[in-house]
Amino acid sequence: MNTLTSAIELSMPEEFQSVFNAQQEAYKKHMNPTLEERQADLRTLHRMIVENADAIIEAINKDYGCRCTFETKFTEIFMAQDAALDAVKKVKKWIKPQRRHLDPTQFPLAKAWTFPQPVGVIGIVVPWNFPLAMAIQPLICAFAAGNRAMIKMSENSNNLALLLKKVSVNYFPLDKLAFFEDGDGRGPVFTTLAFDHIFFTGSPQTGKAVMANAAKNLTPVTLELGGKSPAIVAQDYSAKTAAERVMWAKMLNAGQICTNVDYLLLPENKLEEFVSEARVLFNKRIADINSGDYTAVIDQRSYDRLEETLADAVAKGAKVIDLYQGPAPKEGMRLMPTRLVLNVTDDMLIMQREIFGPLLPIRTYQTKEEATQYINDRPRPLALYVYSNDKALQDYYLNNTISGGVGINESVIQAGLHDLPFGGSGNSGMGHYHSKEGFLTFSKLRPVFKQGGIRGLDLFLPPYAGWSTRILNFMMKLKS
Incomplete structure (x- = not known):
């Protein structure tokens, strides 16, 4: 409808x-x-x-x-x-x-x-x-x-x-x-x-x-x-730590969070280690997906949409990494383990619409300029995540991108802090x-002006020739 x-x-x-x-x-x-x-x-x-x-x-x-x-x-x-x-x-x-x-x-x-x-x-x-x-x-x-x-x-x-x-x-x-x-x-x-x-x-x-x-x-x-919120892992940052923090966010609520990492930009030489660490982490935290420690996809329509998104990526050349190695999810429970999706391209659905689920596409990049341009060529995201210990590089991404909120060396947390304002920009919202x-x-926020018993405006009443003009000219000179 x-x-x-x-x-x-x-x-x-x-x-x-x-x-x-x-x-x-x-x-x-x-x-x-x-x-x-x-x-x-x-x-x-x-x-x-x-x-x-x-x-x-x-x-x-x-x-x-x-x-x-x-x-x-x-x-x-x-x-x-x-x-x-x-x-x-x-x-x-x-x-x-x-x-x-x-x-x-x-x-x-x-x-x-x-x-x-x-x-x-x-x-x-x-x-x-x-x-x-x-x-x-x-x-x-x-x-x-x-x-x-x-x-x-x-x-x-x-x-x-x-x-x-x-x-x-x-x-x-x-x-x-x-x-x-x-x-x-x-x-x-x-x-x-x-x-x-x-x-x-x-x-x-x-x-x-x-x-x-x-x-x-x-x-x-x-x-x-919502939108597609990116995370950038810099060359100086540990792939193991990045996997720990990104995967924590992606597993939370089975990835069904508007500020979650929607795609990951990763240096090519860190890809293999990130995938390996992500697999270890997922199975360490979720040994049995049926244990109650993992949240289901909200409804069958959403589950089918995620499967369709994954199938589209595979048909167009993506490689899917199934992280989970435990007992199979119970029939009909809509429990979908987190999957990494490699070799993604822009013509895939997974890179065109917000995922809102436990799929994490990964793109590799060479330079900070390349990463920045990729983000800026797309609608403004609700969140941006930068994983780097280099203060100059952190500032580069802060000053050369725009998003709702920003997390540095962490994901999602900024959205839950009471004293930080939460809100998007452009396609990701307003206010x-x-x-x-x-x-x-x-x-x-009502503005109020209260006039006193003696008012300065009385010095600027007509006829303007004389004191009114002299005083105004003097005040203008002070401000020039």
Whole structure:
């Protein structure tokens, strides 16, 4: 179904509209919550996660078919808990008005400042790969900024959506927070509501449809998209260490992470060692893929897409390295071990679209200029990873490429740090969240000017011949 036309053809679900109306009215009655109210909302959100952690883990596992419990606890439960408590501590500083300087014509008694004010009702559209984290992390920023929120979960996260919809009403009224499941094709109409801000995480294609819907209401958007994020291993860097760190990221959530390494640029003389180390590492960490320590591909459609991508590469001359040497995956579990794909070319699907799974294509390169040009000839990625101990080379890649975030000698971690803003550029998105940047995303930074009892502008009143012109000419001379 076409995303744009479906939004037009489908009618607005009553629960969407009624909750939206209720949140709008509640916002108008209480437009600027106090610091204590915002901190209370954040603490309540933290308590909701803690008190329902086991049920959340179970729901996510059901949605995946097999979601590694440790990964859910680490990447979703713990990170959400920590982010909420971090915001509780920092929001006091974020909400403070900031004094701004005046130009010379406004002396002596005028004042100018900015203060952040909640924008109103936020619409959050959540992907399936980290369904709790991608709902809670932007919500923390929205609550810190004093807003209300409606959250639409993914169709692949139905068990979690129903759980959050059920339990959240025990912690927040619907005019403050509401969760909704997807299904019956109603997802696209969610972003046609006249939200005060829409926060979307997903593919660039769907992001364009969301932006088109938002444009009809002049609703600002934050788009956290994907793309093909490269990792570059430099000649000076250990192939063994690079394999340890790149493979950790590629194995996490079976590679289903928007900031994961989508392709690897490797010096040719390091290829054999990297492959050897990757094979040892995978089997050391995952001796039995059925043990529960490895996450499944989310659904059959995604599994088939990955197999099609691999088959296309093989048909066009690629060499596939199967790393896993343990017992075969159980039938129907969609457990796909990480595979390295060598000899890739640009006409292969694996080098044309985001992989979002446990396949790692590797290209060899000769010079830093070659690597840089290859990256810059493609749409801007959500992340860039540089593996080098050479500070000058690190700076070269930082200054001669552009991406969302950057990891130096590490992959993925930068996306989970609370105090670093997260966001893409160009095809990989727009806007930021996390910490103060997320707080500002969901705030209107209102500029205020207050005139004093005596105003400097009185020196510049007509008739201009005489003192007004002399003073202005003198001031211009000082600035020339």
